[in-house]
Amino acid sequence: MFKIKHADSTTEARTGELKTAHGIAKTPFFMPVATKLTVKHVTPMELEEMDTQAIITNAYIDSLRPGLDIIKKYGGVHKLMNFHRTIFSDSGGFQTLSDTFLQEATDKGAKFTDPFSGVVKQHTPEQIIQIERELGSDVAMCLDHVPKKGMTAEQVADATRRTHLWAERCKRYHDAHDNKDYYDRRQLLFGIAQGGLDKNLREKSAEFMNKLDFDGVAMGGLCIGEKKEEMFNAVKWQIPHFSKDKPRYLMGVGSPEDIIEAVSLGVDCFDSIYPTQNARHCHIFTSKGTIKLDRGKYREDMSPLDPECDCYVCKNFTRAYLHHLSRSFEWTHHRYLSYHNVYFVVKFVERLRKALDKGEFKDFKKEFLQEYKKMGKDR
């Protein structure tokens, strides 16, 4: 299922291959987020062309709309979306952070409000796994309870304890059923370690998840408002407790500089809305840092978004034109900008992988960060 190809000698970074029912995903990889069964403004064809290794959708939200009946009728999420590579499904655990979704989290499960109908419904870990099975994703994520900012130490510990309890039940349920009754293929299952920002909790949680012998382990509850240092500390505390031979997934990250840092700490998988959401806000990734394209200063800028990028948008359009589209509320700018940002991150991780395989990771990281920080954040 997972095998390491090359381990870096200077850091914890490594390349590998994650084999799923839809082929091999080369690690490290970055997954664009496809909540509601679409990577906003980027087509599956484009994602495949740029060699995106995997994407992630949201099982809970997909089960509300369009609903499992329709998804099953079409033969699963791959066929429905016409995406032929690895698809992860998030459990809805992240929605435990959301006031509009979460009503109550108990040991039994998470009580969510369906925002479309207003109906409040209990979702047990078993039910979520069942939803993920019926979706037909290649990798299912366990239901977790993400500790919210402002929780007391006691509440964080309780949420983490609950996450453990739920993880055991997810695993047991998943083991007891294979997917043959739906799609005739094996689905992988990843556990999610939590623990807030507490060293002891983080370590214990990592140890616990590792022991359950999932197909991969994730670190959750990060990149949600804590300091960068706190986030990387959590990663540093947890990684040593994970088996080397299992893929490690840092949920919710992110930016190119966060990704490269996490890779050097030993992380293999990422997902984030960062490239697509930034694109919609006209924040564009370039090899010299991010630019804010909606600023007036780009009105007459005839250069491409990123002179060093070879994507379709950079080869064919100027900043001035794309600036104009965004100022004119033409929806096409979302397509162009989202495409570029996703392309940028996917290709960045691809270059990172190649550098690792060639044993040049250290230099690659240094050079990338040096260039990337040149302009900072377009101040």
Next chain:
RNA sequence: CCCGCAGUAGUGUAACGGUAGCAUAAGAGACUGUGGAUCUUUACGAGCGGGUUCGACUCCCGCCUGCGGGC
């Protein structure tokens, strides 16, 4: 030419004889297991000239501009 009505931020609009608000557009910031959402923040204004008044965007007069009607 005459009569009437109206001129408030780039735009669209409030209120008041006593600190000129609001919405948008503009500038800046936030956003990392997705609301294309949202939030924070900055700057910008009384057509012109007189008069009355302690004090005028407000009342009065003239001019200018726009709209409507009449000749």
